[in-house]
Amino acid sequence: MADYNVKPRSRDTEIVRSTVWSAGPGCHGTCGVLAHIRKGKLVKIEGDPEHPWNQGRLCARCLAMTQYAYHPDRLTRPLKRTGERGEGKWQEISWDEAYDLIENRMGKIREAFGAESVVFSMGTGRDISSWLCMLAYAYGSPNVMFAMSGNACYSPRIAAVETVLGDYCVPDAAQWLERRYEDPKYRIPKCLVIWGYNIPNTCPDNIFGHWFIDLMKRGAEIICMDPRLTWFSSRAKHWLRLRPGTDGALAMGFLHVIIQEGLYDQRFVEKWTNAPFLVSKDTGKLLRASDITEDGSRENFVVWDSNGDKAVVWDSGKADYISSQPKAALKGTFSVELRDKSRIECRTVWDAFCEEVDKYPLERVEEITRVPKREIRAAARFYAESKPASIHWGLPIDSTPGITPTAQAITALWCLTGNLEIPGGNVVARNAFECVSYALPGAEGVIRLASKEADRKRISVDKYGPFRKFIWRAQTDTVLDQIFTGKPYPVKGLWMQTGNIIAGIGFEPKKWKEAFKKVDFIVAVDLFMTPTTQYADVILPAATFLEKDSVRSWWVPLQSINKAMSVEGCKSDLEINFELAKRFDPNLRWDSVEELFDDILKNSGMTYKELQEKVWALPPEGNSSAPYFRHEKGLLRKDGRPGFSTPSGKMEIYSSLREEWNLEPLPHYEEPPFTAVSRPDLAEKYPLILSTGRRSFAFFNAEHRNIPWLRELDPDPTVEIHPDTARSLGISDGEWVWVENWLDKQKFKAKLTIAVQPQMVMVAHGWWFPEEEGAEPSLFGAWKSNINQLIPMGSQGKDGLGSPLKNLLCKVYKVHA
Amino acid sequence: MKSMDNKKKKPEFGLLIDYEYCTGCHTCEVACAQEYTHKTGIRGIKVFEVEQTLPNGKEYLTYFPFPTEACLLCPHLTKEGFEPACVKHCMAACMKYGRIEDLAKEVGRKPRMVLWVPR
Numbered sequence: 001m002a003d004y005n006v007k008p009r010s011r012d013t014e015i016v017r018s019t020v021w022s023a024g025p026g027c028h029g030t031c032g033v034l035a036h037i038r039k040g041k042l043v044k045i046e047g048d049p050e051h052p053w054n055q056g057r058l059c060a061r062c063l064a065m066t067q068y069a070y071h072p073d074r075l076t077r078p079l080k081r082t083g084e085r086g087e088g089k090w091q092e093i094s095w096d097e098a099y100d101l102i103e104n105r106m107g108k109i110r111e112a113f114g115a116e117s118v119v120f121s122m123g124t125g126r127d128i129s130s131w132l133c134m135l136a137y138a139y140g141s142p143n144v145m146f147a148m149s150g151n152a153c154y155s156p157r158i159a160a161v162e163t164v165l166g167d168y169c170v171p172d173a174a175q176w177l178e179r180r181y182e183d184p185k186y187r188i189p190k191c192l193v194i195w196g197y198n199i200p201n202t203c204p205d206n207i208f209g210h211w212f213i214d215l216m217k218r219g220a221e222i223i224c225m226d227p228r229l230t231w232f233s234s235r236a237k238h239w240l241r242l243r244p245g246t247d248g249a250l251a252m253g254f255l256h257v258i259i260q261e262g263l264y265d266q267r268f269v270e271k272w273t274n275a276p277f278l279v280s281k282d283t284g285k286l287l288r289a290s291d292i293t294e295d296g297s298r299e300n301f302v303v304w305d306s307n308g309d310k311a312v313v314w315d316s317g318k319a320d321y322i323s324s325q326p327k328a329a330l331k332g333t334f335s336v337e338l339r340d341k342s343r344i345e346c347r348t349v350w351d352a353f354c355e356e357v358d359k360y361p362l363e364r365v366e367e368i369t370r371v372p373k374r375e376i377r378a379a380a381r382f383y384a385e386s387k388p389a390s391i392h393w394g395l396p397i398d399s400t401p402g403i404t405p406t407a408q409a410i411t412a413l414w415c416l417t418g419n420l421e422i423p424g425g426n427v428v429a430r431n432a433f434e435c436v437s438y439a440l441p442g443a444e445g446v447i448r449l450a451s452k453e454a455d456r457k458r459i460s461v462d463k464y465g466p467f468r469k470f471i472w473r474a475q476t477d478t479v480l481d482q483i484f485t486g487k488p489y490p491v492k493g494l495w496m497q498t499g500n501i502i503a504g505i506g507f508e509p510k511k512w513k514e515a516f517k518k519v520d521f522i523v524a525v526d527l528f529m530t531p532t533t534q535y536a537d538v539i540l541p542a543a544t545f546l547e548k549d550s551v552r553s554w555w556v557p558l559q560s561i562n563k564a565m566s567v568e569g570c571k572s573d574l575e576i577n578f579e580l581a582k583r584f585d586p587n588l589r590w591d592s593v594e595e596l597f598d599d600i601l602k603n604s605g606m607t608y609k610e611l612q613e614k615v616w617a618l619p620p621e622g623n624s625s626a627p628y629f630r631h632e633k634g635l636l637r638k639d640g641r642p643g644f645s646t647p648s649g650k651m652e653i654y655s656s657l658r659e660e661w662n663l664e665p666l667p668h669y670e671e672p673p674f675t676a677v678s679r680p681d682l683a684e685k686y687p688l689i690l691s692t693g694r695r696s697f698a699f700f701n702a703e704h705r706n707i708p709w710l711r712e713l714d715p716d717p718t719v720e721i722h723p724d725t726a727r728s729l730g731i732s733d734g735e736w737v738w739v740e741n742w743l744d745k746q747k748f749k750a751k752l753t754i755a756v757q758p759q760m761v762m763v764a765h766g767w768w769f770p771e772e773e774g775a776e777p778s779l780f781g782a783w784k785s786n787i788n789q790l791i792p793m794g795s796q797g798k799d800g801l802g803s804p805l806k807n808l809l810c811k812v813y814k815v816h817a
Numbered sequence: 818m819k820s821m822d823n824k825k826k827k828p829e830f831g832l833l834i835d836y837e838y839c840t841g842c843h844t845c846e847v848a849c850a851q852e853y854t855h856k857t858g859i860r861g862i863k864v865f866e867v868e869q870t871l872p873n874g875k876e877y878l879t880y881f882p883f884p885t886e887a888c889l890l891c892p893h894l895t896k897e898g899f900e901p902a903c904v905k906h907c908m909a910a911c912m913k914y915g916r917i918e919d920l921a922k923e924v925g926r927k928p929r930m931v932l933w934v935p936r
Contacts, residue, residue, distance in 0.1 A: 044851060047906055058906045060847040066854075200840040200908065210908040213838055229868070231840045234878040697842045708857045709850045713843050754868060754876050 013038045016564035017048060017615045021552055022126035022498065023527055023573075024068055024544040025061035026700025028206040028554075029126070032616065033058065035546055035564035042069055042546060042565050051616065052178050053557070054208055060698060061202070064709045068544060069567060073528055073706060073770065075541035076569030085517055085535050088775025095571070098538055103583045105521045105537070106139065109492045110584075115140030116457040117492040119479055121147045123499025124204075124701065127550055127561065130437040131577040132497055133472075134447045134596075138581035138588055142449055142458035145474045147499050149507045150796035150803035152398040154205060159470045159801065160407030164652045166645030167636060169414065169426040171390040173211035176427075176556050176626050178618055181218060185621075185628070187424035188218045191386035194232045195225045195410065196247060197394030201695035206554055207392070221386075223379050225250060228694065228720075228762060229755040238379035242369040244691045244760065245807030247396055248406035248669035253365030253373075254380040254413055255357045255667075263384035265418030269330070272631060272643075273415065274650040275350035276303040276328035277314065278336065282344050286656055286665075289313045289322075293339055301648055301656075302336070303328040304348070311336045319641045319649030349654040353412075356666045368669065368677075384417050388424030395693055399806040401797030402670030404466075408655065409667035415651050421629050428636065430625040432558035432618070433604035437551070439472040446600050457489070464800030465661030475800045477793050483515040493521045497542075497573060502531040503768035503782045504702025507791040507803070508743065510783075525576060528706060531768050531782035534775065541570045548572030551597050551608065556625065557616040558604055663798055672807040673795055682809050686741050688725070689760040690810035692787045702766035717767035717785035719748035721812060722758040726750060729812060736815040739763055741808065744789040747815060761812060763787045828934045830890055832904065833920040834882060837929035838911040841866055841880035845903035845912070852891060852902035861888035862903050881931065882912065888935040890914070 014037045020029035032051025036044040045065045049056030078098035083089030093101070109118055120136035120143060122128055129144075136144050146155065158168045171192070177183040192212060199209035216222065216235070224236035225247065233239040242250050258264050269275050278287040278301075289296030292311055305312045305326030311334075312326040330350045335343050362373035369376075383389050391414050397406055419425035438445040449455050459482055460475030461467050467475055483491045494516070499505050506512040516522060516535035524536035533539050547570060550561035574593060582588050590596040597608035604617065611617065619626040624635040631651075634640045643649035647656045659665040676683035698704060698714040705711055719739055721731060731737055733752040738745045739761065748763060756762050765788065769781035783789070791805050841864055849861040867879040882903070884890075891901035895914065899905065904912045913920065917934060924932045 049905075056905060057908050057910065058844070058848075059842060059908055060844045063844065063847040063851050063906060066851060200842055210840070210842075210910075213840060213909045217838065229876045229878055231878055231880070234876070709847050712857050713846070754870060755878075 010038075013043065016562055018546065018562040018564055019552055019559040019615065020062055021545050021550070021561055022128060023542060024065050024546065025059065026124075026703045027061070027203045028124070029545070030206060030552070030557075030559070031058060031062065031208070033062065037565055040565060042066055052180055052618070053175065055180075057210065059203070060713065061700060061704060061710060064707050065544070065546065067707050067709055069546060069565070071528070071706060074567065074570070075527060075529065075539060076567065077541060079539040081537050086776035086779070088534060090539070098540060099579060099583065102523055102538060102580060106493055106584070109521060110140065113490060113492050114457075116143055117141075117490055118495060119143045119145050119459075119474065119491055119493070120495045120497070121145045121499060121501070122497055123147060123501075123505045124153070126498060127545065127552065128498040128573045130445070130447055131574045132495075133438040133445070135495070135577040135581050135584070137447060137449045138585035140450070140454060140584070142455045143474045143479070144472070145476055145479050147476055147501050147505045148803065149477050149791070149793050150398075150401065150403075150801050151471065151473060151476055152403070152796075152801065152803035152805070153395060154398065155471055155473070156398045156403040156801035157393065157407050159466045160404045161411050162470050163404070163466070163657050164408055164411055164646065164655050165415070167428040167430065169411070169420070170207060170429040170555070171392040172388075172424055172427045172627065173207070173215060175208075175211070176618060181214065185423055187388050188215055189220045189386070189388050189390040189424040191223060191383050191389035192216070192220045193223045193225070193383060193389070193391040194236075195391055195393040196396030197392060198226070198228070198230045198232070198695055199392065199394065200231060201697045202700055204695065205394070212392070221382075223383060227691065227757065227760060238375060238382060240369075240371045240375060240379055241757070242371050244396070244689055245400050245672040245675060245804065246369040246669070248400070248402050248409060248667075249360065249365050249368040250371065250376065251406060251409035251413060252357060252360035252667065252669055253362055253369070253376045254383065255409060255416070256360045256362065256365070257377050257380035258384045258413070258416065259354055259357050261381070263381065264416040268418045268420070269350070269416060270328065272651050274301065274648050274652045274654060274656075275348065275353065276330055277301045277349045277648070277654065278304060278311070278334065278346040279349055279352050279654070280344050280346055281333070285659055286349075286654070287336065287346055291338055292336060296339070299647065304332070304334045304336075304346070305329075314648065316648045319637065319643035353653050353666060356668060360669070368671075383413070387418070388422050389417065389419050390414075390425055396806050398802055399693065400670070400672045400804055401795055401802040402672070403797055403802035404658070404799055405664060405666075405668045405670060412653055412667055415653070420651070421627060421631055423628055427627040428630060429555045431553045432556045432625050433553070433623060434625055435553035435558060435601050435603050437553060437600045460800060465657065465663070466799050466801060469657065475796070477796050478800075480511065480515055480793055483518055491519060494519045495523045496532060496536070497525040500530045500532045500702045502779065503786060504766050507788045507805070508793045509786060509788050511793060525573060527570075528770065529774050530702070531774075531779045534779060540576055542576065543567065543570040543572040548574065549593070550574055551600055551611065553600065557618045558601070558606075558611065559616045560608065560612045560614075562612055562615065661799065670797075672804045674792075674804055674808045676809065679809070682742065686809035686811045687759075688810050688812060690739065690741060690763065690790065690808040691760055691806045692763045692765045692791070693805055694762050694764070696764065699766060702768065705768060706770035716749040717764045718751040719764070719812065720751050720753050720756045720762040722754065722756050722760075723752045725758045726752045729814070731812070731814055737812050738815055739787070739790065739810050739812050741790045741810040743792060746787060746789055747785050761810065829916060830895070830914065831917045831920055831932055831934040832884060832890070832901075833913040833915065833923055834931050834933060835911040835927070835929065836879065836881040836931060837927075838909040839864065839880040839882055840909050842908050844906050844908050845882050848902040848906040849888075852894075855887070859887055861885055884933050884935040886936060890935055
């Protein structure tokens with residue numbers, strides 16, 4: 001094998017090693033690349049064979065970087081709006097003029113209405129979230145918004161796992177180890193559960209999709225939960241073809257089999273979960289030390305010691321029992337004396353958990369999910385009996401208002417089967433070396449608001465528990481409402497970066513358009529004109545990942561993004577936001593971007609310069625960001641004691657936080673709000689299940705429609721229809737059809753395929769037509785084939801999370817009848 | 818026959834494709850387009866999809882990459898010891914470049930393999 005790093009193909013070519021993140025391929029990246037630069041220009045890009053993440057591989061979107069970076073439509077000058085919003089009239093201005101204008105307009109809004117009246121909006125965050133937070137916080141606004149209804153992409157899953165486990169988990173594909181699958185510490189999973197995910201397409205969640213193919217080649221067998229025929233479901237040992245939106249019921253069915261057949265890890269349940277905690281039969285709430293003794297703490301819980309036949313207190317702060325080690329009862333009813341000497345009946349969390357699980361016999365699960373019970377049983381057994389086994393889940397988990405109880409059930413699966421923190425199981429994912437730039441759920445970042453006081457004004461923080469505890473964002477549906485109502489305070493400004501609300505991330509996008517028109521001042525930062533940028537007052541031209549220096553610490557490895565080239569006139573999101581952050585906050589903690597990087601990297605013991613030399617670094621064993629068995633070694637808690645960073649220090653199969661938020665503490669299933677089951681009235685008129693959001697290998701959400709090499713691969717917005725359904729509707733392959741429901745109708749090209757079942761259609765998302773007129777009313781064709789027009793805002797769950805985008809209803813008919 | 822053999826150089830190299838693992842990600846196509854800065858529509862390799870219900874009622878999805886008339890096997894890369902662009906970037910690592918006789922020995926190693934010898 002030739003040495004890629006020292007042997008450029010020609011003498012005048014320099015090779016720059018860097019890391020992929022955001023603008024360009026659009027994904028969450030992490031891949032190592034070699035950028036071939038000739039006379040300052042990118043001539044070719046390759047995967048870095050020495051990088052442990054992608055090992056030389058690189059996807060179609062990244063390989064199209066030359067077309068992306070030098071696209072004739074790239075924005076290269078700041079633009080100021082001269083006509084009406086949406087009219088498409090612009091004037092080029094200098095960067096200084098743009099900065100001055102923004103400083104002036106946003107400064108006036110801050111003076112008159114307070115900093116919180118400007119909302120800072122993003123799409124898929126990537127290497128912008130940190131810098132967007134930096135700017136918002138420097139300006140003084142707590143209102144950073146991920147613009148999707150119910151914040152329904154990944155944050156809900158992260159928050160749900162944090163709720164019960166104190167950390168987030170991902171499947172272990174040896175990504176923490178330089179030698180990967182060859183490392184002697186690692187074990188190949190015997191069973192891989194691919195839950196609602198066609199992950200080879202676009203690697204959306206900071207996981208390289210093809211690792212799972214690597215693992216299959218090495219013997220891993222697949223359980224696939226997917227309503228659609230996919231590459232994985234074709235090759236699965238068990239393919240559970242569930243009705244969209246019923247993942248929670250399926251997970252409860254798995255738990256049912258596992259508990260009924262005793263396939264769980266008894267030792268883990270007793271030692272590491274809160275299964276022995278007592279729950280009052282009176283109140284239905286967890287018994288707390290403050291209930292039984294005068295000086296008992298509300299933070300501490302109670303178990304029943306079957307040795308001494310007495311209640312014993314669990315000290316949450318120490319993650320241990322207060323006195324001697326009891327033999328904590330897992331099952332049974334116990335009479336406990338309260339501090340006023342009265343007695344109440346208590347049962348264990350385990351009994352309450354099992355009782356909930358008992359509500360899901362497989363007959364019922366089959367009725368809900370439409371998966372034959374025989375298949376559910378076989379798959380659940382195979383999962384529980386395989387060691388190690390690993391679960392990877394996708395967006396469908398977030399695509400229901402019942403996201404949190406669904407994720408609780410799935411988390412319970414990997415915990416109760418003893419697959420947590422073991423090689424080849426599900427392991428805790430933390431930022432490499434604990435270098436945290438901005439606050440993701442559960443982590444305090446280097447970049448934060450000046451005071452907790454300022455955070456009190458964050459939109460919806462008073463409404464939703466997870467938003468107070470883990471999710472440092474504004475709740476999106478509430479923001480949209482507040483733009484119209486002006487209550488409790490008006491939204492006067494909008495900063496939009498890395499997101500295309502009209503064509504990509506916003507549901508009911510016409511409402512968003514109206515919202516834009518209500519706001520006084522809008523800045524958009526983007527690389528191309530989009531339907532959304534049309535509503536800005538100022539547009540700033542951003543850079544691709546190859547045109548910037550940056551750091552990346554999201555999970556592993558710790559990486560530097562190294563500037564390889566530049567496109568005249570463009571600036572990186574970080575440069576733009578840093579300049580304005582300095583203007584809005586004269587006391588900004590960093591004088592230069594490099595100082596900021598060094599601050600973020602502090603915990604790694606490396607400076608930015610040092611990291612740049614290495615490009616990537618993996619945390620060593622013993623670091624709290626490297627697996628395995630960290631709960632046993634005391635690496636997950638700040639005090640260094642064994643256990644978890646949950647309120648009790650245990651993995652909480654019964655969530656004390658959910659109890660505090662007045663939400664159901666146990667996992668369960670909730671039927672999504674717009675299905676044939678929940679709304680038979682709507683199903684009469686709209687008989688087909690409408691599902692959207694499936695990934696295209698060619699595009700990242702609303703991006704890349706303008707890149708010829710990629711558009712060629714996926715030229716039209718399609719709706720997948722089963723051939724039998726199409727026949728009954730008189731629809732032929734390639735024909736344009738209307739997809740319609742109670743909100744709107746949009747036009748798609750029929751793709752007849754057995755990938756979907758007869759009762760369901762799958763509609764492509766993120767479609768607009770960069771080749772068409774940008775000004776209203778065309779708006780790059782954003783109102784023609786935009787499935788988001790059929791997806792409601794405001795259907796988030798009781799905790800503010802989730803959105804039913806994969807389990808709606810519609811009808812389909814020919815455009816030319 | 819003999820005269821034809823003399824005129825045309827006998828092929829020496831080929832691609833061994835383990836299509837069991839091709840996921841249809843089309844990386845090979847764009848890797849090729851980049852390597853040769855091909856215009857839209859020209860590809861040295863193209864991925865095809867076969868979607869069918871098997872006799873046992875199981876639905877199955879197969880992808881297979883097919884080197885087209887435009888495939889040259891990247892001699893400018895291989896002579897320097899690098900792999901052809903498609904092979905190097907294949908996300909599923911399901912392609913192998915080599916001498917036909919070596920690849921022929923491997924083709925029987927497992928099912929669902931194909932050995933291509935482009936023009």
